[in-house]
Amino acid sequence: MNAPRTLYEKLWDSHVVRPMSDDTALLYVDRHLLHEVSTPQSFVALDKRGCGVHRPAANLAVPDHSVPTRHRDRPIADPQARAQAARLVENVERYGIPFIPLDDIRQGIVHVMGPEQGFTLPGMTLACGDSHTTTHGAFGTLAFGVGASECGIVMAAQALVQRKARTMAVRIEGSLPPGVGAKDVALAFIARVGVNGAVGHAIEYMGPVVRGFSMEARMTLCNMAIEAGARVALVAPDDVTFDWLKGRPMAPQGDLWEQAVSCWRSLPSDENAAFDREVTLDAGEIAPHVTWGTSPEDTIAIDQPVPDPAAVMDEQRRGRLQRALAYMDLEPGKPIEGTPVDMVFIGSCTNGRLVDLEAAADVVRGRRVAPHVQALVVPGSGLVKRAAEEKGLDRIFIEAGFEWREAGCSMCVAMNEDRLKPGQRCASTSNRNFEGRQGRGGRTHLLSPAMAAAAAITGTLTDIRKLEAMS
Amino acid sequence: MSEPLVRIASQAISLPDPNVDTDIIFPARFLLKIDRDGMADCLFHDRRFDADGVLQEAFPFNRPDRQTAQFLVAGPGFGCGSSREQAVWALTDWGIRVVIAPDFGDIFSGNAAKNGLLLIRMDAGRTAALAAKAERGAIFSVDVPARRFTVDNEEVCRLDLSDAMAEAFIEGWEEIDVILNREREHIASFEAGHRSRQPWLFANE
Numbered sequence: 001m002n003a004p005r006t007l008y009e010k011l012w013d014s015h016v017v018r019p020m021s022d023d024t025a026l027l028y029v030d031r032h033l034l035h036e037v038s039t040p041q042s043f044v045a046l047d048k049r050g051c052g053v054h055r056p057a058a059n060l061a062v063p064d065h066s067v068p069t070r071h072r073d074r075p076i077a078d079p080q081a082r083a084q085a086a087r088l089v090e091n092v093e094r095y096g097i098p099f100i101p102l103d104d105i106r107q108g109i110v111h112v113m114g115p116e117q118g119f120t121l122p123g124m125t126l127a128c129g130d131s132h133t134t135t136h137g138a139f140g141t142l143a144f145g146v147g148a149s150e151c152g153i154v155m156a157a158q159a160l161v162q163r164k165a166r167t168m169a170v171r172i173e174g175s176l177p178p179g180v181g182a183k184d185v186a187l188a189f190i191a192r193v194g195v196n197g198a199v200g201h202a203i204e205y206m207g208p209v210v211r212g213f214s215m216e217a218r219m220t221l222c223n224m225a226i227e228a229g230a231r232v233a234l235v236a237p238d239d240v241t242f243d244w245l246k247g248r249p250m251a252p253q254g255d256l257w258e259q260a261v262s263c264w265r266s267l268p269s270d271e272n273a274a275f276d277r278e279v280t281l282d283a284g285e286i287a288p289h290v291t292w293g294t295s296p297e298d299t300i301a302i303d304q305p306v307p308d309p310a311a312v313m314d315e316q317r318r319g320r321l322q323r324a325l326a327y328m329d330l331e332p333g334k335p336i337e338g339t340p341v342d343m344v345f346i347g348s349c350t351n352g353r354l355v356d357l358e359a360a361a362d363v364v365r366g367r368r369v370a371p372h373v374q375a376l377v378v379p380g381s382g383l384v385k386r387a388a389e390e391k392g393l394d395r396i397f398i399e400a401g402f403e404w405r406e407a408g409c410s411m412c413v414a415m416n417e418d419r420l421k422p423g424q425r426c427a428s429t430s431n432r433n434f435e436g437r438q439g440r441g442g443r444t445h446l447l448s449p450a451m452a453a454a455a456a457i458t459g460t461l462t463d464i465r466k467l468e469a470m471s
Numbered sequence: 472m473s474e475p476l477v478r479i480a481s482q483a484i485s486l487p488d489p490n491v492d493t494d495i496i497f498p499a500r501f502l503l504k505i506d507r508d509g510m511a512d513c514l515f516h517d518r519r520f521d522a523d524g525v526l527q528e529a530f531p532f533n534r535p536d537r538q539t540a541q542f543l544v545a546g547p548g549f550g551c552g553s554s555r556e557q558a559v560w561a562l563t564d565w566g567i568r569v570v571i572a573p574d575f576g577d578i579f580s581g582n583a584a585k586n587g588l589l590l591i592r593m594d595a596g597r598t599a600a601l602a603a604k605a606e607r608g609a610i611f612s613v614d615v616p617a618r619r620f621t622v623d624n625e626e627v628c629r630l631d632l633s634d635a636m637a638e639a640f641i642e643g644w645e646e647i648d649v650i651l652n653r654e655r656e657h658i659a660s661f662e663a664g665h666r667s668r669q670p671w672l673f674a675n676e
């Protein structure tokens with residue numbers, strides 16, 4: 001009998017081309033997602049060597065990070081962003097890489113588009129020049145973010161030298177209270193272990209809550225694993241996964257589909273497989289969360305006060321918290337609830353999918369955005385946008401005073417014109433509240449789509465549970 | 472080729488803040504560049520300059536007596552966050568060749584290794600002691616062939632480098648060349664087996 005293995009170990013073992021040292025191996029990479037920002041220099045490396053792309057069809061490119069979310073009929077206004085988007089087109093044409101152009105309905109954020117097209121499948125390895133590649137782990141895919149050099153290596157050689165991660169089981173037991181969802185679980189987990197808490201680990205999320213989650217919720221959860229330092233996050237594939245993928249354009253068809261599913265059924269961690277670390281969260285105790293500082297670990301439940309750095313013993317940590325409070329212009333000990341916001345952003349690869357927009361629309365329906373607030377909805381892909389419009393969500397948002405935009409990363413990373421002005425405060429469904437992330441001097445509070453919608457309506461950070469009770 | 476790293480010695484910059492993420496090291500708006508020119512100008516841009524472009528003298532990278540430093544002593548979690556390799560390119564373009572910290576972002580570590588940036592992991596207490604020495608202007612040095620890391624001629628630790636990694640630093644080899652030169656046949660034979668085990672992964676070719 002073979003020793004019991006975890007899902008991560010099975011994925012790793014089935015892709016080892018050759019061990020390189022005790023804990024590193026040359027790993028075969030099945031697929032590579034490309035976007036305009038992380039790859040221009042990767043192609044220069046290929047050009048310089050004249051080495052070509054090993055399997056063009058194993059790649060898929062799309063512009064998403066710096067694209068405008070308005071006036072798609074016009075050329076991109078920012079000359080640098082225009083040049084970068086044009087460079088991606090030249091590069092993929094030269095190397096014969098499949099490409100989804102900006103005016104295609106399938107265009108969207110790599111981590112929304114990839115799964116949607118069935119490009120992401122269980123059991124495979126997938127790399128992308130973006131740290132939130134953890135998202136794809138929701139399918140039982142060994143997916144990880146890489147830098148530009150590694151993007152070049154994957155294209156040229158279809159393999160990368162990787163360090164084998166230790167394994168961490170994150171069990172979410174019990175059941176979630178009303179008004180609490182995957183984003184709150186993701187934030188509560190980061191608050192528990194810290195932003196470096198899972199460095200060097202591959203997380204596997206498990207337990208009844210995760211099994212009951214939709215694919216979209218699983219993606220939200222895996223998406224934010226990198227904010228705890230984990231380069232890999234996983235959920236074991238099951239019927240929810242297979243039902244979601246079946247019939248997607250790039251998913252296998254017919255006999256191949258049957259073969260694939262029977263292979264994928266052998267992937268879940270064996271009973272008794274040992275993890276290096278285990279963390280358990282009690283779902284029943286998770287409240288709606290919101291970040292108060294400049295790191296995703298600076299997270300509290302919405303009904304808690306802003307923490308007081310004076311209570312922190314470690315000097316360096318105290319200094320960081322003081323700096324974060326000053327940057328965020330918040331007072332220790334005061335409730336976070338009721339803090340006025342200037343901007344609301346609903347979108348990103350964390351929460352830019354149809355179920356996220358539905359959750360926000362449920363809160364918004366029949367209400368109005370507070371007069372001092374600018375609120376944006378940026379769907380994660382053109383297909384999400386169309387599906388939302390078919391359900392009439394666009395009208396709910398627009399009638400309430402939201403702006404309904406085209407798909408892209410937008411205000412998650414502020415590389416296009418959607419960005420905060422210095423001092424502006426934003427309730428955002430994205431994944432990073434770093435200093436300047438949404439625009440220099442901008443202040444970000446991360447929260448769920450329902451909580452973001454509630455903040456848009458009241459104009460302040462709001463406990464969704466109270467707003468629901470009011471209606 | 473990245474710049475070979477064999478033996479170097481210089482003063483060190485101390486930046487003890489925890490969780491200095493790659494957005495701080497290299498702000499996103501500069502990612503619109505499509506080449507690798509002028510990377511050093513973007514390094515810690517929004518810490519080195521205020522919103523009006525005024526130089527922030529208190530920021531360690533702005534110290535006039537540290538402009539030729541090749542060592543950085545950083546806090547825990549250095550390089551966490553975004554995968555942008557520009558963070559590494561900006562550090563090396565500025566002149567930093569070695570970073571010492573308790574731990575690093577995983578993707579940042581991978582990127583560093585591909586660009587001749589040597590990362591040394593050391594527990595928080597020892598890192599803090601080195602930071603104090605960096606403040607005082609101690610001379611840090613590494614000798615890659617001898618695997619030595621010293622401060623003011625006192626050995627701090629051995630460098631934990633395999634022969635292959637040391638060779639890559641010394642020769643300035645890029646991993647892409649190593650893989651293309653040495654691994655192509657291994658990859659091809661793995662691929663053939665993989666194709667028969669999981670044919671659906673190759674169905675669209």
Ligand code: SF4
Pocket residue numbers: 065109110111130132348349350408409412413430431
């Ligand atoms: S939405 Fe944000 S986090 Fe996601 S890929 Fe785009 S920039 Fe990165």
